Each structure stands twice: as structure tokens, then as C-alpha cells.
Amino acid sequence: MKIQLIHDIIDLIFPENCPGCNRYEVKVKYCFCRSCIIQVIPAPNQDENIYSLAMYEGPVKNVLQHLKYGKRKWISRPLAEWMNDFLNQHREIEFDLIIPVPLHPLREFRRSFNQSWLIAHLLGKLQRKPAIYDCLVKVKNNRSQTDLNNVERKENVRNVYKVMRDFLIKDKKILVIDDVYTTGATANEVSRTLKNAGASKVIILTVARA
Numbered sequence: 001m002k003i004q005l006i007h008d009i010i011d012l013i014f015p016e017n018c019p020g021c022n023r024y025e026v027k028v029k030y031c032f033c034r035s036c037i038i039q040v041i042p043a044p045n046q047d048e049n050i051y052s053l054a055m056y057e058g059p060v061k062n063v064l065q066h067l068k069y070g071k072r073k074w075i076s077r078p079l080a081e082w083m084n085d086f087l088n089q090h091r092e093i094e095f096d097l098i099i100p101v102p103l104h105p106l107r108e109f110r111r112s113f114n115q116s117w118l119i120a121h122l123l124g125k126l127q128r129k130p131a132i133y134d135c136l137v138k139v140k141n142n143r144s145q146t147d148l149n150n151v152e153r154k155e156n157v158r159n160v161y162k163v164m165r166d167f168l169i170k171d172k173k174i175l176v177i178d179d180v181y182t183t184g185a186t187a188n189e190v191s192r193t194l195k196n197a198g199a200s201k202v203i204i205l206t207v208a209r210a
């Protein structure tokens with residue numbers, strides 16, 4: 001939080017470019033400038049347990065890439081605030097605790113952070129709900145889903161997750177946070193793993209939907 005405050009002060013004096021368009025623009029909502037925010041397309045609800053804030057296009061896609069690959073970690077805060085507003089507008093989404101989709105430790109080590117955890121952690125503070133980092137872990141370092149078709153994606157994520165402390169999630173409603181929902185292979189596998197370990201309900205919330 002202290003680092004965030006320092007960042008906020010620096011940003012006030014030397015504002016960062018808008019991560020949506022990479023231009024020097026004033027941010028008007030979340031991390032978006034005026035011209036980017038109007039290009040954000042809200043994602044339609046898929047089913048009662050899967051939600052995304054926006055479509056994975058234009059400024060939203062840029063923002064997530066800046067966060068993940070550009071390591072602009074501060075972006076996680078406006079994204080958590082966006083999710084917080086979404087949850088406050090959708091009171092029907094009930095949950096007891098928040099869990100990020102984990103990265104394999106090797107990948108997390110290489111990136112130095114898990115973007116979904118950064119968002120989940122801040123969202124937990126905003127929602128006053130526990131966010132747990134190491135309850136669900138990724139035990140297999142599978143290949144990236146990017147170049148795989150739907151069938152291969154499903155196979156690629158099979159049994160890659162494991163619940164470490166079942167008692168934490170037993171009979172709990174869990175909100176799982178991820179950055180992008182693509183085919184649903186990851187979301188389904190995470191959901192299946194958590195339910196097998198005793199979770200009563202699993203709801204997926206992602207920033208974007210491809």
C-alpha cells in the first residue's frame with residue numbers, strides 16, 4: 001500500500017501514459033483516458049457463474065498486456081476497483097473468499113508476480129473478504145494455451161491445479177479471479193478442482209473475455 005501511495009504521488013507529478021493507448025493522456029476512469037474508456041465494450045454475461053468486465057479488445061487488451069508483460073503493476077489497482085464496482089452493482093454474486101488463478105511457480109518466478117493475485121488481493125481489501133494466495137496451486141508447468149485449439153486447451157489444463165489446504169475452501173463459495181477468459185478451459189478446470197476439494201460454489205470473474 002505504501003508503494004502504491006508513492007506511485008500515486010509520482011503519477012500526480014509525472015503522469016504515466018494511458019495504458020490503453022500509450023499516449024500521454026489524463027486518466028478519467030480506472031486506468032483509461034477519455035478516448036479509451038468509450039472504446040471499452042462490456043462483456044455480456046455468459047452464465048450465472050462466469051463474468052467478465054469487458055471484451056478483450058482495443059484498450060482493454062493493451063492494458064492487460066502492459067500489466068503482464070510490461071510489468072506495470074500499478075494497473076492492478078484500477079482493475080481491482082473496476083471489479084469492485086462491478087460486484088457492488090451485481091449483489092447477486094455472493095462469495096466467501098477470493099482466489100486467483102495460479103501461475104506455475106517457474107512462470108511466476110520469471111514474471112516476478114502473478115497479475116491475477118495482485119488484482120485479487122486488492123479486491124479482497126475493497127470487498128472486505130479474504131483473498132488467499134496459496135490455497136490453489138499449479139503443479140504442472142503446461143505449455144501456453146495461446147496456440148492451441150479448444151480440444152487441445154482442455155487436455156492441456158487437465159489436472160494442472162491442486163488444492164493445498166482443503167479446509168479453507170470446504171463448503172465455501174469461491175470467487176476466482178483471472179485476467180482473460182478465452183475458451184473456458186482454465187475456468188472449467190479450476191472450478192472442477194475447487195469443487196472436488198469441497199467448495200460449494202465457484203464463480204469466475206475475469207477482467208476480459210476473448
Ligand SMILES: [Zn+2]
Binds near residue numbers: 022023025032036037
Ligand atoms: Zn488512452
